[in-house]
Amino acid sequence: MIKKELHSHTTFCDGNNTPEEMVKAAIEKGFLTLGFSGHSYTFFDERYCMSKAGTRQYKEEIARLKEKYKSDIEILCGTEQDYYSDMPTEGYDYVIGSVHYMKAGDRYIPVDETPDILISAAKKHFGGDMIELCRRYYETVADVAAKTGADIIGHFDLITKFNENGALFDTNDERYIHAWRQSADRLLKTGAVFEINTGAIARGYRTAPYPAPDIITYLKERGATFILSGDAHSTDGIGYRFEDYEYLLD
Numbered sequence: 001m002i003k004k005e006l007h008s009h010t011t012f013c014d015g016n017n018t019p020e021e022m023v024k025a026a027i028e029k030g031f032l033t034l035g036f037s038g039h040s041y042t043f044f045d046e047r048y049c050m051s052k053a054g055t056r057q058y059k060e061e062i063a064r065l066k067e068k069y070k071s072d073i074e075i076l077c078g079t080e081q082d083y084y085s086d087m088p089t090e091g092y093d094y095v096i097g098s099v100h101y102m103k104a105g106d107r108y109i110p111v112d113e114t115p116d117i118l119i120s121a122a123k124k125h126f127g128g129d130m131i132e133l134c135r136r137y138y139e140t141v142a143d144v145a146a147k148t149g150a151d152i153i154g155h156f157d158l159i160t161k162f163n164e165n166g167a168l169f170d171t172n173d174e175r176y177i178h179a180w181r182q183s184a185d186r187l188l189k190t191g192a193v194f195e196i197n198t199g200a201i202a203r204g205y206r207t208a209p210y211p212a213p214d215i216i217t218y219l220k221e222r223g224a225t226f227i228l229s230g231d232a233h234s235t236d237g238i239g240y241r242f243e244d245y246e247y248l249l250d
C-alpha cells in the first residue's frame with residue numbers, strides 16, 4: 001500500500017489533532033512520509049484557516065517534529081493554498097492549490113460548506129442555473145496552478161461534494177463536461193500533479209474519491225500524474241482507504 005500522505009490538517013487550521021498526534025498516528029500506521037498542508041490564511045473567512053501568527057507557529061512546530069522524528073518518518077511542511085489567499089508560499093516543501101470559493105461581485109461563495117449556499121448562490125448570481133455556477137467554479141480552477149504555484153491540484157471537482165446521485169446538477173450535462181474539460185486542459189499544461197482525494201468519503205459526504213471516474217480517465221489519457229491523498233482532518237483520515245483506491249494510480 002502507498003505509505004505517503006501529503007494532504008493533512010491539524011489544530012493550526014480546521015483539523016482535530018495536533019501535528020504531533022498526526023505524526024505518531026502516521027508512524028503507527030507504518031507511513032514513510034507525512035506532509036502537512038495547513039489551510040492558508042484567507043482574510044475574508046478566518047473560520048477554517050491558519051491565522052497569520054498561527055502560520056509562523058505551524059512552520060516552527062513542523063520543523064521541530066521533522067527533527068524529532070527524523071529516524072522514524074519523513075515529515076514535510078506544505079500548505080494548501082486557497083486560490084484567493086494572498087499568503088506567500090515560499091519556503092514550503094510543496095504547495096497544494098485549491099479552490100474553496102467562487103467570487104461573485106465582491107462576495108466569496110464557499111464551494112464546500114452546505115448545499116443550500118450553492119443553491120442560493122446559483123439563484124442570486126447565475127439565474128438559478130447550477131451548471132453556470134459550476135462553469136464559474138471550473139474557470140477559477142483552471143487558473144489555480146498559475147495563481148498559487150501549486151505542485152498538486154487539490155480536489156479538482158470539489159463542486160460535486162454535495163452532488164451524490166445528481167442531487168444538485170447533472171454531471172452528464174454537456175455544458176458541465178465542457179467546463180471541466182477546459183479546466184483540465186489548462187491544468188494539464190502546467191505539469192502539476194492531480195490528487196485523488198478520499199477525504200469526503202472519510203467525512204461521509206461522498207461514496208467515491210475526487211475527481212469523478214470520467215475525469216480521472218480523461219486526465220490519465222492525457223498523461224496526468226496522480227497522488228492519493230486522505231485530506232486528513234484527524235488521525236483516522238491519514239491514508240484513508242488508500243488500499244481500496246491505489247489501483248486508480250495505475
Ligand SMILES: [Zn+2]
Pocket residue numbers: 080098100154155
Ligand atoms: Zn481543500
Ligand SMILES: [Zn+2]
Pocket residue numbers: 007009080231
Ligand atoms: Zn484539505
